[in-house]
Amino acid sequence: MILQKTAASVGLMVSVAAAGLAIAAPAAGAAGASTRTANASLAARGIVLPISGQDRTFMDEASQINLTEISLGSYMRAHATTSVAKNLGASYARDHTAAQANLRALASRLHVTLPTTPGSQSESLAARIEAETGKTMDAAFAKASVGGHKAAIAVFKKEESAGSNRAVKAYAARYLPMLQMHLRLAEHAESAIGATPAK
Numbered sequence: 001m002i003l004q005k006t007a008a009s010v011g012l013m014v015s016v017a018a019a020g021l022a023i024a025a026p027a028a029g030a031a032g033a034s035t036r037t038a039n040a041s042l043a044a045r046g047i048v049l050p051i052s053g054q055d056r057t058f059m060d061e062a063s064q065i066n067l068t069e070i071s072l073g074s075y076m077r078a079h080a081t082t083s084v085a086k087n088l089g090a091s092y093a094r095d096h097t098a099a100q101a102n103l104r105a106l107a108s109r110l111h112v113t114l115p116t117t118p119g120s121q122s123e124s125l126a127a128r129i130e131a132e133t134g135k136t137m138d139a140a141f142a143k144a145s146v147g148g149h150k151a152a153i154a155v156f157k158k159e160e161s162a163g164s165n166r167a168v169k170a171y172a173a174r175y176l177p178m179l180q181m182h183l184r185l186a187e188h189a190e191s192a193i194g195a196t197p198a199k
Helices: 002-020 030-044 053-079 083-110 120-131 134-162 166-195
Strands: none
Touching: 053 083, 053 120, 053 134, 053 166, 083 134, 083 166, 120 134, 134 166
16 A cells, blocks of 8 residues: 555656656656646646746736737727727727736746736837827727737747646637637728728
8 A cells, every 4th residue: 555655656756747847758648648637636736837938938928918908909999980999999808808817817826927018019009009090090900900919829829839838728728719709800890990981
């Protein structure tokens, strides 16, 4: 009995070392399943596995994406001329607020400090959009949204394929469909605003 407990403890420590410290890549099949089971067991007991540089970079970028969309979306909800741009802004503000709250909770569990403001490029883009008025502003917002969401989707897909931490990868997988939906809405808005007669 004691030997079984000792063997189980050693097996768990080896799985943690291999998964968390990248000493050895988990083998396919049974070994991979064993590592996933060990990771789930550690997570259930509140033990945090280390995260990679890719995971940290992704969390920083995801936070800046969320903060940008919350800020710009809220602005457009209040100031857009066309209903399609107002609705697009409202969707962004609502959905990215929820995404950011979940990202903050994840960062807290992983002891990662997130950015609290959008990046300088995002702030510059928002300032240029907000400097416009009327339909021109709405069109600029829709166009920027298409490009911005294509870039965001690439960031989230990279984490899904190159990330290490299971929980961070799960966050990327959870919110990737939201970004894809936002891209479709932005493309529709760009088309609709371009076809809307000027007021």
